[in-house]
Amino acid sequence: MFLIDLIMDIIAFFCIYAIITLSLNFQQGYTGIFNLGLYFPIIVGAIITAYLPGRLAMVIYGLDPKLDFSANNALVLSILRSKLSSDPVTSIALLTLTLAAVAIVCYIIGFLSSYPALKLPADYLALFMLCAGESLRVIGMQTDWLAGGVMGITIVNPFWWLGGYSYYGMASFTIISTILIALLYHRLCESPLGRLLKSIRENELTAESVGKDVNGVKRKTLAFSFTILGLAGVLHAFLMGAVVVGGYTRVDFSFWPWLMMIIGGTGNNIGVFLGTFSLVIMRRIMIVGKHYFWFLPFNVVWFEPILLAIMLMVTLVFRPEGILPERSPKIRDYLRKVLKLES
Amino acid sequence: MVSQTLSAGQNLELEKRPLLTVKNVSKRFGSFYALQNISLTVPEKTIALLIGPNGSGKTTLINCISGVYWPDEGQILFDGKDITEMHVHDIVKLGLVRSFQVPAPFKKMTVAENLLVCGQDNPGENFVSSLNRSRWRASEKESVDKMFKVLKTVGLEDKVDTLAGELSGGQLKLLELGRLLMLNPKMMLLDEPIGGVNPVLANSILSHIINIRNEFGTSFLIVEHRLDIVMKYVDYVYVLSKGNLIASGTPSEIVERRELYDVYLA
């Protein structure tokens, strides 16, 4: 049983990170949008997941309006749990609504933030997104009614009706969502859109001079990736069963994904998948292994950023193009596979 | 001196409708005038040549026309529309395209991809319709056919799968031209299209330009230093020096004016 739990846990976390790194690759590897603030939309997703479904359920089940989801978190949740355990329809409706709300909000935020961001040179755009993410994290930590502030908040599980298998329910949903999102990215990247994005990455002025609205496309790319990243935030929050905004750090939710992408191979979705897989396994093993270091006079978690740094450094120096470097399709393969032409 | 040559230009204008009109355009970098009060026209179905010594402002003029820079003063009309302060991609949509003096390819993409990406209005480049192959297959096939024709024209057939970053300088010039040929424009601005290309291929490219003009009625404004090769292909010549337009006329008129050679050599 323990083994199954561990495997399920690894797969679920791999899925979350796969969604994040694929979105990163879509921005950086394809379009050349240098975004260091991946955790910005993820936090948006997590905050909405902390705020919305619980309160909606309270309204639906007509709970005492004097109760507050955040202030009376434990009490409210125990009531909601008993109600939702026998109500799969409402549970799934809550999940769907949350996903939809996050998708819409993140799309809008991505679109709006592109207005200041695209006025900056690429390197400062990266800083802009990083600072935006950090600001949102500060807001989340300071605002108790939003997502429980520093202490965090426990949230509903849309699969309580599965009884003892509710974690498996959420994990399976995460896995299915990841497969769908991966297929979506694959489709986008191998279509003419993928080629257009790469041309923008390679040379914006040339892309403009063959009639492409570079800023328009970048704006849509940013908004689209924000949407998907927001969904990753939702899945992560539901999977954890709680939201602690302070835990969404730039190290865990921006720099690790960056390392995963670079190690895997920037611009190559399969490589990025591989990079994500190996690093997620490594990190999970480390979490188990850290109990053996209880004797040190400091917390071992601080080895993780150092390890990340060393791996990043080694990759930058020895294999900057990653395990599976980017590949361009041969025209014959392209005609045969994508256009179904023989010539 | 100038008026005499300009009258020849006006004759040209009377015969054909003007396609590109540049009116009193000036462009400053800081306090330095790279272009000063430039006016010229290129009628339809015409191949015009723009010459001048290094640093005389030819590329700057191309940049102003194509929307890379917006001029500080003056006006630019194309096909009856004011394009003075339009964005580069919107100008391309009107049918006015340009190549770069220093080739600017998509380096980590193959030659084929470099050309295919030039297809216009491909539904596959849209976020929603790109997901459904049947919606973009037809226009993609069209681009592929066109691409093979263009490759043949510029003689890059055997480089179709090569990354653009691995091409030689001359081949890059050819790719630069190929990209424009993909776009079916009304007019092309070519910044040194045969720089570094061997004379045989250069002549064949120029005759191809003549063919395009005759077949589709496309106009050209060509910047080129290799006058020996290019002069016999063009209809009209403009001469820039230090940001000023100092002469214009038919190639035979320009060739006769000895003093222009001194400008070039100075």
Next chain:
Amino acid sequence: MVPSPILLTALVYSFILSLLAMGFTLQYITLSVPNLAYATIAFASTYLTLTFSLMNLSPYVAMPFGFLLGGAISFMLYKFVAFLRNRGTSIVGLMMATIVFDLIIYASMNIYADYLAYVFKLYAGSFSLSEFDFEIFSFPAVLFISGLTSVGLVAFFTLMLVKTKFGVAMRAVMENFNLASVHGINTERILSIAWFFVGGTAGLSGSLYPIWFAMDPWVGARMFISIFAACVIGGLRSIYGSLLGGFIIAFSEVVVTYFLSLYFPWIWAYRAVTSMVIAAFALVEMPSGIAGLIEKLRRG
């Protein structure tokens, strides 16, 4: 009227922030790589200040050590980035290299904080050292010391740029890196010295920070927002613009949030966020910042 503790806070903060913003911009101009480890380097020296205070020494003893620590880390970072750049690493790779340093310093700081807590049996997660400060004319000394440091360093830097041979060479490097190296200027040496000096300045400012403000290992990450905002307001590539930007951001963070907090008491907690909002608006309305504004005025 603005009550004097608020004004004091604003002043001390603006001295520190403007110095930091200027250093960040300077490093950015010299290498065209934003140094993501910059704030972390600056605030690593806060732990020196803490250590000296714990040893019952004046917190100001930390200043020279902060300078050396910041300078040394910054120098090493420069060497690493320059090594990668000579191999043709892209801007993305170079920024990742600065992240490498950011992570290592950040982790080491936390390990050291844990260690201090273990040895001195205290919680070093969050601390303020204002009680170790002394008074001059019944004002806290940190006001004068941070002010003098800031003014002194800017003056020193300006004189150096204008008067010395090194300064002339440095200006050449900042204006055109390739041209400067063609003209036989030893760009490597100039830049390593510049990065040492700038990193040192950052470390020095960081060592002053906990004498007035509450401090924790995450302050670097938060302050980075303010430094970023100050540089954006300054116009990204203007040293004196970012200096001004630092003052503007510091004052609006402290004074504006103070006045707003009279009506919206909760807003005080969002001080760091204010600067992000200001930066975003500034980008939409005047993307070239103060430098662009001055350029426009000069042109008439």
